[in-house]
Amino acid sequence: MNIARSMGGATDVHLTDEGRVAVHQLKNLQKDRAARLRHTMDAFLRWLFAAAGDQAPINPALYLTTPGSFFAGAEISGSELHQAFAHLAQHDIIEIFDTEPGSVAITAEGVSCALSGASVQDHTNQPRPGDSITFNIGYIRVSTDRQVEDGFGLAVQEKTVRTWCRQHGHTLGRAVYRDEGYSGTLPAPERPALADALSEVEDGQAAGIVVGRLDRLARRLVTQEAILAQVWKNNGRVFTADQGEILQDDPEDPMRTALRQMMGVFSELEHSMIVARLRAGRTEKAVQGGYAYGAPPYGWQAVAGELVEQPVEQVGLARARELRAAGASLREICRRLEAERFPPRRSDRWHPEAVRRMLQHETPYTLRPRTT
Known part of the structure; x- marks a missing residue:
């Protein structure tokens, strides 16, 4: 928002474009029932652990007087709170007592969830010993x-x-x-x-x-x-x-087996036909004098049909070779390249097989001297 003071001392406040967008986003968030329920469960459990972590029963209505009973600027309703109670009780995170007024208590499972720092959803989705993985x-x-x-x-x-x-x-x-x-x-x-x-x-x-x-x-x-x-x-x-x-x-x-394997055969046939078409195209491109060997290896790039060094990748390639010469394993090279901010080309992290491929050849095929 912008705040301006007039000559008479009055203060004018109005929303900026960014403020209007933020208000619109808040209004949409207020209507997200799933997000409201997740917030209610997490906020209520944090409050319950802080107020009665000793597992003593407490009146849950007290929660409605706390800041946690608001989500995206809108108050959590009583029905939403009861829905959260049902979910928490179902997963043995709280225990509900039929008293007047009603009361709830955090369970040992609930204490574990609160101490873990995980959301209720993440905690309940974790596999337990003896559980079947679903x-x-x-x-x-x-x-x-x-x-x-x-x-x-x-x-x-x-x-x-x-x-x-x-x-x-x-x-x-x-x-x-x-x-x-x-x-x-x-x-x-x-x-x-x-x-x-x-x-x-x-x-x-x-x-x-x-x-x-x-x-x-x-x-x-x-x-x-x-x-x-x-x-x-x-x-x-x-x-x-x-x-x-x-x-x-x-x-x-x-x-059943025959049909599955038949699918595999046709998939392999399709791949072979694609490779054949690519090979024919590369041969024609090579005849015309261009680079024709697929994606250039790490450290190189194709420019105007010629294979040239990619400066940043060349530094990473040299570093990988240095580490390998010093006896580092492929996994250790992965860790070092990531730590030293040398990004892989096609992924968000290095894999041992990618490093092995990168180190496999000193120079790309098309740059090696031809033997007669």
Whole structure:
């Protein structure tokens, strides 16, 4: 807001454009029922822990006199407070007593939640010892050759995965795993994000993996079957947004296996045809004298058909080689590059496999001297 004082001493106050936007956002937030309920549960639990952390019963109406009973400038209603009570009691965070007036007490679970600093929602979503894991993790991928394949890029894939989970009652337990610039023909250990996702299933941290399409897991039949077998071996499940669950083999239904593997064969065929077209295009481009070998490796860029050094990446590349020569492991190089602010090209963090690829060749193929 702007504050101005007139010649007569009167003060004029009016909203700026930014202030009007903020007021509009507050009004919209006031109408967000889910956000209001989350705030009410969190604020009430903090108040209850501060006022009666010894687990003694207390009149919850006292909470309505505190600043926490307001959200985005609007007062929390009695019905919203009772809805929050029901949720908290359901998860054994508070105990409700049928007294006059009514009273509630924080439980040992509620004390644990308050001390953890986590929101009520995050606390109740955590798996407990002996609980069955009910959430899945998402996986998305685009290849090195085509960063956006048939309009099915990373952003579209993630939206597809999240929408399918929401519509079918599945919960994504954490951020979606992303392999950006990795071919679907690569086995799982050579795709960092997929390897991490499979480890979550193996360790019992997730019930399964959700992908937009089966070809996001693999573009080669043998790779597809190996990944599925690894998930199923660890009692995990695989879902695709276009088919639902990919069911395990059933001796009584051999057609199930045949149809799945047929899909893998056609996916592999499609990939081979794409590679053939790209190879033909690169050959023609090379004949014309341009750079024709796909995405330039880290440290290099294609400019006007010529491969030239990328200065910032060259410094990072030199640093990685220096660390490797000193005996650092690939994971240690990842940590050092991130700490020293050398960003990877296609991801938000370095992966050991990406570092291995980067160090694999001293110079790009097209810059090496030809042998006769």
